[in-house]
Amino acid sequence: MKFTTSQSDLNTHLSLVSRAVSNRPTHPVLGNVLFVADEEKGEISLTAFDLSLGIRTSFRADVGEGGKITLPAKLLNDIVTKIGDGEITITVSEEGEDEEHTVVYLKTASGQFQIRGMKADEFPELPTVVDGETVSLPIDALTEGIKGALFAASADETKQVLTGVHLTKTVDSLEFAATDGHRLAVVQTPLEDADSSSKGFTVTIPARALRELERMLAARSNTESITLHVDDAQVIFELDEQRLTSRKLDGAYPAYGQLIPKSFSRSLTIDRKQLIRCLELVAVLADGKNNLVKFSIDGENERLSLSVESPDLGSAKESMAAEITGESGDIAFNVKYLMDGLKALPANDIQMQLNANTQPVIFTPLGGLKMTYLVMPVQIRQ
Numbered sequence: 001m002k003f004t005t006s007q008s009d010l011n012t013h014l015s016l017v018s019r020a021v022s023n024r025p026t027h028p029v030l031g032n033v034l035f036v037a038d039e040e041k042g043e044i045s046l047t048a049f050d051l052s053l054g055i056r057t058s059f060r061a062d063v064g065e066g067g068k069i070t071l072p073a074k075l076l077n078d079i080v081t082k083i084g085d086g087e088i089t090i091t092v093s094e095e096g097e098d099e100e101h102t103v104v105y106l107k108t109a110s111g112q113f114q115i116r117g118m119k120a121d122e123f124p125e126l127p128t129v130v131d132g133e134t135v136s137l138p139i140d141a142l143t144e145g146i147k148g149a150l151f152a153a154s155a156d157e158t159k160q161v162l163t164g165v166h167l168t169k170t171v172d173s174l175e176f177a178a179t180d181g182h183r184l185a186v187v188q189t190p191l192e193d194a195d196s197s198s199k200g201f202t203v204t205i206p207a208r209a210l211r212e213l214e215r216m217l218a219a220r221s222n223t224e225s226i227t228l229h230v231d232d233a234q235v236i237f238e239l240d241e242q243r244l245t246s247r248k249l250d251g252a253y254p255a256y257g258q259l260i261p262k263s264f265s266r267s268l269t270i271d272r273k274q275l276i277r278c279l280e281l282v283a284v285l286a287d288g289k290n291n292l293v294k295f296s297i298d299g300e301n302e303r304l305s306l307s308v309e310s311p312d313l314g315s316a317k318e319s320m321a322a323e324i325t326g327e328s329g330d331i332a333f334n335v336k337y338l339m340d341g342l343k344a345l346p347a348n349d350i351q352m353q354l355n356a357n358t359q360p361v362i363f364t365p366l367g368g369l370k371m372t373y374l375v376m377p378v379q380i381r382q
Helices: 007-018 073-083 139-152 207-218 272-285 335-344
Strands: 002-006 032-038 043-049 053-060 062-065 067-072 087-092 101-107 112-118 133-138 164-169 173-179 183-190 201-206 225-230 234-239 242-247 266-271 292-298 303-310 314-321 323-325 329-334 349-354 361-365 370-375
Touching: 002 007, 007 032, 007 043, 007 053, 007 073, 007 087, 032 062, 032 073, 053 207, 067 073, 067 101, 073 112, 133 139, 139 164, 139 173, 139 183, 139 207, 139 225, 139 335, 164 207, 183 335, 201 207, 201 242, 207 234, 207 242, 266 272, 266 314, 272 292, 272 303, 272 314, 272 335, 272 349, 292 335, 329 335, 335 370
Parallel strands: none
Antiparallel strands: 002 062, 002 087, 032 043, 032 067, 043 053, 053 242, 067 112, 087 101, 101 112, 133 225, 164 173, 164 201, 173 183, 183 370, 225 234, 234 242, 266 323, 266 349, 292 303, 292 329, 303 314, 349 361, 361 370
């Protein structure tokens, strides 16, 4: 096996797949990246797989001799990122050191590296979907949904099903939902060229897989489409030469629609960017013990005041104009939960809807993407 490629191409694609390499592989080969050189196509394919998340990508190269080999991901990344611009030639020795290992030479214009690779025989195949649903999704709809919901997924591994985003596909829309028990983000994106014969489905996809998918899509045009395959165990995203596969999260996802109030006694229309600026200012005085911000709603003067009090640091207060309907009063939130949601909302003008100061509060954008952000208030101690 022998091929020559540019440092930039190898670095880009190696960085992409290496994110699916396990930090603590259960088998040595899972700490490696699989290289497949196709002489006929003049193409190099890279694959990494930790038995849960798998990523495959390919790129053009000058392939002198086809073949397969696996190389240690971390070591190779360290070398390739430090080499600098120029061509790299990788050659696999015909004689291995033993039955499992073989010598691989990496040559640049100024030097040469010798690496111990592992033969490709033991590298596991990426899962496939045979009997399942297949649907083409617009990249812009998928990107908007991930961006608007992913941040609200739980980081608590003991609640596995909450560590992902719940995706619901209907005939003409996609709905993304994520919750960690304290807040809930729901995004609905329309499918303009929907296939009326396509069945709907629901699937909970791990947050880690969607973060990697988001990175893959970042360099793509929003006018493109990506193919999603779903069965009882796997989800697979395919886009040209790139493929991401992930296990589904098992378990029943919470009936989050029942958590969203249907009516409200109070509402505020607010400038989102100004609210974020005010929140960032007063949050300087918030600390780990008392990470709360109090909203004081003044309906008579149509003002919203934000205040933070810390016994150790001091206090801060900022106020801004707001269109208010309903009674005045105070309500408090966790600063982080509030800020996360405000930054994800896609419009400048937003609406805040609420009832009692211990019941769920809803933030929605006025115009544009249909998104609902629910956050639970925190009880104010007198």
